[in-house]
Amino acid sequence: MQSTISYLWHTDDLLGQGATASVYKARNKKSGEVVAVKVFNTASYMRPREVQVREFEVLRKLNHQNIIKLFAVEETGPGRQKVLVMEYCSSGSLLSVLESPEHAFGLPEDEFLVVLHCVVAGMNHLRENGIVHRDIKPGNIMRLVGEEGQSIYKLTDFGAARELDDDEKFVSVYGTEEYLHPDMYERAVLRKPQQKAFGVTVDLWSIGVTLYHAATGSLPFIPFGGPRRNKEIMYRITTEKPAGAIAGTQKRENGPLEWSYTLPITCQLSVGLQSQLVPILANILEVEQAKCWGFDQFFAETSDILQRVVVHVFSLSQAVLHHVYIHAHNTIAIFLEAVYEQTSVAPRHQEYLFEGHPCVLEPSLSAQHIAHTTASSPLTLFSMASETPKGLTFRDPALDIPKFVPKVDLQGDYNTAKGMLGAGYQSLRLARTLLDGQELMLRGLHWVVEVLQTTCRRTLEVTRMALLFLSSSLGTDSIRQIQCCLDKMYLIYKQFKKSRIRPGLGYNEEQIHKLDKVNFSHLAKRLLQVFQEERVQNYQAALVMHGQRMRMVHETRNHLRLVGCSVAACNTEAQGAQESLSKILDWLSHQLLQDMTKGVQTSPPPTDPYPNPEPTDLVLHMQELCKEMKVLALDLQDNNHVIERLSRVPTAPDV
Incomplete structure (x- = not known):
């Protein structure tokens, strides 16, 4: 003590x-x-x-x-x-969060935004007080769970910190090498003499590496063999990085350097958030301090992200869920343009449903009028353009799963088990996402068909049955199987984690360890098999069926649009005919009154089929004709009312 x-x-x-x-x-x-x-x-x-x-x-x-x-x-x-x-802080550091197998491919979007908010707010306070941290990394960002269960991240370890204004420089070297600015790395790690002085922007480089690590689960710059084993290549990657690139790797010994300008496909961040984040990473992961953003611009751009609200939009035609980030004070017209950027559906072709009801978005109104959405309750976008649904793009987790080596290697076996478990969690996440996407497809289609139910009764019944089937236990059975495999794998993983710190194993323990390795591999194989054969194949089949149904809906909508146009045209023609007949009736009645008053024959209208009759006969005939015209006018009025009712039959709005 x-x-x-x-x-x-x-x-x-x-x-x-x-x-x-x-x-x-x-x-x-x-x-x-x-x-x-x-x-x-x-x-x-x-x-x-x-x-x-x-x-x-x-x-x-x-x-x-x-x-x-x-x-x-x-x-x-x-x-x-x-x-x-x-x-x-009872919940460890951001590094401990990222080292969990569950976050092997980065944080979920909501948690990443919490990290971004906390780091930006903490760094802003440091700059307001003229302090440079000099050792920003996930291990120096502690996590605390708030009273409402939310994460709160806090900067810690100010052993390397010092007071420094924006225009001041320092020459001493501190920090952790994977997160060091290349100029500091050159002197501290490679031990090369150089006379460079460093400014406050060295913290921005460390923040960029940290944010990339949080978003992806891995470091942005990785030479063959790892950063600590191949330091010269590590330095080359960071200093030779082209403008706009946010990551660089060397995949084989003495191989070429490969650059990435986007976050990896395994990242959990939405395309909407990535489009906002990647330019920030590209401009703070800039080796030349003259080209690197300053803190003012960094704070402005990150605050712009954090002040936005997310609108969840499920494109029914593409079968893809989008996260659209906009400011609450933006107009709906700006929102529609943002949707266009992600979906390529022009604003004039965008129509929306929300919770099964048509949702009319007036471009001139504020975006605050858009309904509150979630990933499970998004706006459903329906486009007139017919296209084959592309669905969710993802990387097969089987490509990222390592294999055990035959010999007993406690540290190696632990690392392999951790990698397998990480791929397993990724499989579970993807399986849930695919299932959610399948449900959104069917639910959105179900709503559209309900809007068009007068002419889509058969399609409506098919989608209702499919949605009921999806909601049954059969639809989630594969999820339970994957979860069961993961639970069993996690127990073995915990044993491996416990064993790695021991100096060795006895004979019996070693045999059990070997059996655990075999069992772990079988479980991983079974997990991926369930994911591929039941969840992915089911999802792909659903995409094909979804495409067929969407084509049927588009055809029905086009037919309804033609009917609507025809009804409108008939209505216009009927109104014109009624007006013309009324004029003729008025003229004939006027002529009849003149004849009866004057007692003389009047010249009939050009269309009169009875020329040159006697005055008495003409009066009788005109009376007869008046009666017929009145009946005809009444019939036309009735027909006009029918046509008007037909024109008011609800059709799906244009997309």
Whole structure:
């Protein structure tokens, strides 16, 4: 046990360890409050005194919810070692989150946005106080769970921090090599002498690598053999990176460098968010400080993302769910253009349903009038353009799954199990996404068919049956099977994780370990088999059927549109005919009255079929004709009413 005047901890409760200090979980002697204490070792006192006290001074200056709080500075007993008493974050670091097999391919979109918000807010507070951190990385971003279950991330470890204005430079080197700016990497890692001074933008490079890591689950710059084994190539990748590239890899020894300008397909971030994020990464992962963005532009662009709201749009024709990021103060016209950028459906061809009802979006109104959407309750976009649904694009998890080697290698077996488990979680995620997509297809189609139910009765019944089948236990059976395999794999993984720290295994334990490896591989194979044969194939078959049904709906809509046009034309012609007949009737009645009054023969209209009759006969004939014309006018009025009712039959709006 160790202690200060107010706090007590055990050396077994180690939270983290660095070159100059160790961090432990501790408690207040009086209140029992849990805190974190940073205890400095002998090496830390070898540094100049101004460096030793710099962290205390920096933390005392800072006060922000996204920066770890400093409660007190105390000393241990006889050794009189300095101890920083800080806020305790019970959920570990962002690095521990990313190292979980569940996040092998990066964070979900909602969690990534929380990380982005917290890092940007914390860094903004640092810059407001003229402080450069110099060691930004996932391991120095702690996670705390709030009262409502939300994640809160906090910047920590200010041992390398110092006060520095935007126009000032420094020459000392700190940081972790995978996250170091290339200029600092050259001197600190490659030990090459150079006279470069560094500015505050070195933090931006580290933030870029950290955000890429959080979005994808891996580092952006990876030489063959890994960053720590091939340092020269690591330096080449970061310094030779073309403008706009956000990642670089070397896939074989002495092989070429390959550049990426987009996030990998395995990333969980939507295309809508990626389109906002990638330009930011490209401009802060810029080796030339003159070309790199400054913090002002970085804060402006990231704040622009964080201030946007997301509208979920499911394109029924493409069978793809889109996340459209817009500002609440934007007009709906801007939203329609943003949808066009992601779907290629022109605004004039966009029609929407929401929860089964037509949703008319007036371009001049504010985007605040758009209904609140979620991934499971999106706006359904229906386009007039008929196209084959492309569906979700994804990478087969089988391509990313490693294999066990025959010999017993505790660390290697742990790494392989972790990789298999990560691919398994990716399979589960994709299976759920495919199932959700299949449900959105059927639900959206069901709603469209309901709108057109007078002429689509047969298609409506088919989709209703399919939707009921999908909602049954049969539709989710494959998900349960994948989850079951993952649960069994996780138990073996935990055993491997436990075994790796042991010096070795006994004979019986080794045999059990081998059997576990075989069983783990079988489970992984079964998991992928279920994913491929039941979920993916089912989804692909649903896409084909969905395409057939969509074509039927488009044909029906086009027929209805033609009928509507014909009804409107008939209505116009009928109104014109009625007006003409009324004029003729009025003229004939006028002529009849004149004849009866004057008692003389009048000239008949040009169309009169009875020329030159006697006046008495003419009067009788005109009376007869008047009666017939009145009957005809009444019939035409009735017909006109029927046509008007037909023209009011609801049809699906144009897309």
